[in-house]
Amino acid sequence: MHYKVCGCDSEVLHLDLWLQGNPMENPDNKTQVVLLACGSFNPITNMHLRLFELAKDYLHETGKYNVIKGIISPVGDAYKKKSLISANHRVTMAKLATESSDWVQVDDWESSQNEWLETLKVLRYHHQKLASSNPANSLQNAVPLIKPGRKRKQEANRYIPVKKNQLSPETKGVPQLKLLCGADMLESFGIPNLWKLEDITEIVANHGLVCITRAGNNAQKFIYESDTLWQHKNNIHLVEEWITNDISSTKIRRALRRGQSVRYLVPDAVRAYIEKYNLYSPESEDRNAEVILAPLQKYARGCKQEQTL
Amino acid sequence: MKSRIPLVLLACGSFNPITNMHMRLFELARDHLHQTGRYRVIEGIISPVNDSYGKKGLVSARHRIAMAQLALETSDWIRVDPWESEQEKWTETVKVLRHHYNESLRSLQFRKELVRNNWHIERATEDFLSSLDPVSPELKLLCGADILKTFSTPNLWKEEHIKEIVEKFGLVCISRAGSDPVQYISESELLTQFQHNIHLVTEQIQNEISATHIRHALCKGLSVKYLIPDSVISYIKHYNIYTEESEGKIKGI
Numbered sequence: 001m002h003y004k005v006c007g008c009d010s011e012v013l014h015l016d017l018w019l020q021g022n023p024m025e026n027p028d029n030k031t032q033v034v035l036l037a038c039g040s041f042n043p044i045t046n047m048h049l050r051l052f053e054l055a056k057d058y059l060h061e062t063g064k065y066n067v068i069k070g071i072i073s074p075v076g077d078a079y080k081k082k083s084l085i086s087a088n089h090r091v092t093m094a095k096l097a098t099e100s101s102d103w104v105q106v107d108d109w110e111s112s113q114n115e116w117l118e119t120l121k122v123l124r125y126h127h128q129k130l131a132s133s134n135p136a137n138s139l140q141n142a143v144p145l146i147k148p149g150r151k152r153k154q155e156a157n158r159y160i161p162v163k164k165n166q167l168s169p170e171t172k173g174v175p176q177l178k179l180l181c182g183a184d185m186l187e188s189f190g191i192p193n194l195w196k197l198e199d200i201t202e203i204v205a206n207h208g209l210v211c212i213t214r215a216g217n218n219a220q221k222f223i224y225e226s227d228t229l230w231q232h233k234n235n236i237h238l239v240e241e242w243i244t245n246d247i248s249s250t251k252i253r254r255a256l257r258r259g260q261s262v263r264y265l266v267p268d269a270v271r272a273y274i275e276k277y278n279l280y281s282p283e284s285e286d287r288n289a290e291v292i293l294a295p296l297q298k299y300a301r302g303c304k305q306e307q308t309l
Numbered sequence: 310m311k312s313r314i315p316l317v318l319l320a321c322g323s324f325n326p327i328t329n330m331h332m333r334l335f336e337l338a339r340d341h342l343h344q345t346g347r348y349r350v351i352e353g354i355i356s357p358v359n360d361s362y363g364k365k366g367l368v369s370a371r372h373r374i375a376m377a378q379l380a381l382e383t384s385d386w387i388r389v390d391p392w393e394s395e396q397e398k399w400t401e402t403v404k405v406l407r408h409h410y411n412e413s414l415r416s417l418q419f420r421k422e423l424v425r426n427n428w429h430i431e432r433a434t435e436d437f438l439s440s441l442d443p444v445s446p447e448l449k450l451l452c453g454a455d456i457l458k459t460f461s462t463p464n465l466w467k468e469e470h471i472k473e474i475v476e477k478f479g480l481v482c483i484s485r486a487g488s489d490p491v492q493y494i495s496e497s498e499l500l501t502q503f504q505h506n507i508h509l510v511t512e513q514i515q516n517e518i519s520a521t522h523i524r525h526a527l528c529k530g531l532s533v534k535y536l537i538p539d540s541v542i543s544y545i546k547h548y549n550i551y552t553e554e555s556e557g558k559i560k561g562i
Contacts, residue, residue: 246515261336
């Protein structure tokens with residue numbers, strides 16, 4: 001194995017690199033990243049899938065990151081969004097859509113919960129999962145810098161215990177988990193009662209955002225105008241998409257209701273699945289019409305003073 | 310009940326490479342024409358331009374045809390036709406239209422002969438039965454609405470060709486929401502005269518995948534997944550088709 005970082009072609013394992021972490025996992029010492037996309041995916045479209053590709057290319061081009069996985073996490077039915085069809089279908093379609101991808105996969109943990117979960121909780125869950133599956137980090141709740149070869153007994157004193165569910169994202173060997181989204185999600189931070197300020201803060205502080213925007217979009221302005229976001233702007237990556245891609249799920253559902261073709265806008269397997277089960281109709285569009293969105297219900301109930309983003 | 314006019318859509322262009330947007334144009338056009346109640350779209354034809362067109366970055370027709378074939382494998386009504394690319398030199402669009410129109414007449418004639426001679430037909434498919442319709446199919450040029458604009462570019466089109474295209478054949482022009490192709494028509498006497506034969510279709514779901522951008526992305530090693538079919542991506546990688554060299558450019562220029 002060659003270590004290009006130190007500029008030589010020696011096959012000998014360089015001690016300093018070895019000490020920084022398992023070189024087999026991270027040969028070029030770039031920060032490993034996992035991208036997590038939360039959303040309705042009602043249905044998943046080519047645009048959703050593009051977000052992952054754009055984000056990966058962008059992060060790789062910085063030279064600092066290595067994107068190792070993408071996770072699609074469809075929201076649970078308890079979200080109560082209008083026109084949201086059963087999670088089973090949405091998860092299945094997402095799986096069909098990602099069959100041809102060697103790095104993006106679907107996770108149904110969020111969708112199988114009985115209650116609606118805040119995005120932060122989903123982030124924490126997946127971060128924890130990444131941390132516990134990482135061999136260099138087999139001990140939970142630790143902020144270690146594991147030096148291979150040392151006995152664990154000796155290491156015990158070196159661990160700084162942290163609060164449960166708040167594993168430091170700087171834990172060596174654990175990939176960074178970033179929230180992947182479009183500019184609409186970023187700007188939804190400003191909608192009253194949709195997000196908790198402390199959640200937004202933790203998301204941008206501990207994890208980070210990769211936000212795909214259109215040229216000339218308001219995202220930069222939005223970040224500038226928010227103290228919280230501005231403070232963590234280094235952890236918010238704005239990626240410009242170079243084609244105008246407006247394949248929204250809403251438009252797809254509308255086209256389907258009108259008997260219009262959605263070929264080449266969603267993966268063929270998804271289109272076939274929708275047709276087979278006749279998933280989208282005027283009736284399905286009216287689901288949850290009289291119900292209030294879960295986060296609005298939750299936060300409006302316990303509501304306090306206005307929070308400034 | 311008045312029967313619908315059978316219609317064939319023909320798209321000319323570089324298809325360098327074919328993208329999801331190209332194929333989407335066909336779907337949009339078909340939906341629109343069906344919704345008028347007057348037409349039944351029976352076929353879509355993609356006709357990649359001849360290599361001698363000489364456009365910068367144009368890769369060999371052999372590849373462009375192969376990629377289009379791969380892309381259209383899953384379509385049951387759109388096909389790629391190599392005739393234009395096989396001619397000795399570049400062929401004007403009107404001639405391509407004439408050729409395909411004649412071809413569809415010939416195949417209609419052939420089918421009529423079959424029936425007249427009582428040849429045994431294994432299975433009378435709906436397509437076949439409807440193809441016995443005495444009405445010969447119309448052939449329309451499928452294009453972006455920006456083509457209308459190019460009609461007014463001096464020396465780009467022959468006036469008599471434009472006339473033949475809009476009078477004898479017809480156009481199906483796709484434009485994006487927010488643009489106004491009607492003005493291109495009203496700015497031209499000829500187009501105004503035959504506006505009944507120019508079908509304007511608005512694409513509400515923007516998905517502007519320019520083949521130029523695709524090629525640039527490929528040169529830079531960026532992903533084009535979900536913009537063009539996977540089979541086309543594999544083909545491009547296998548033959549290493551789009552490179553700085555094929556684009557005809559030197560870095561920095």
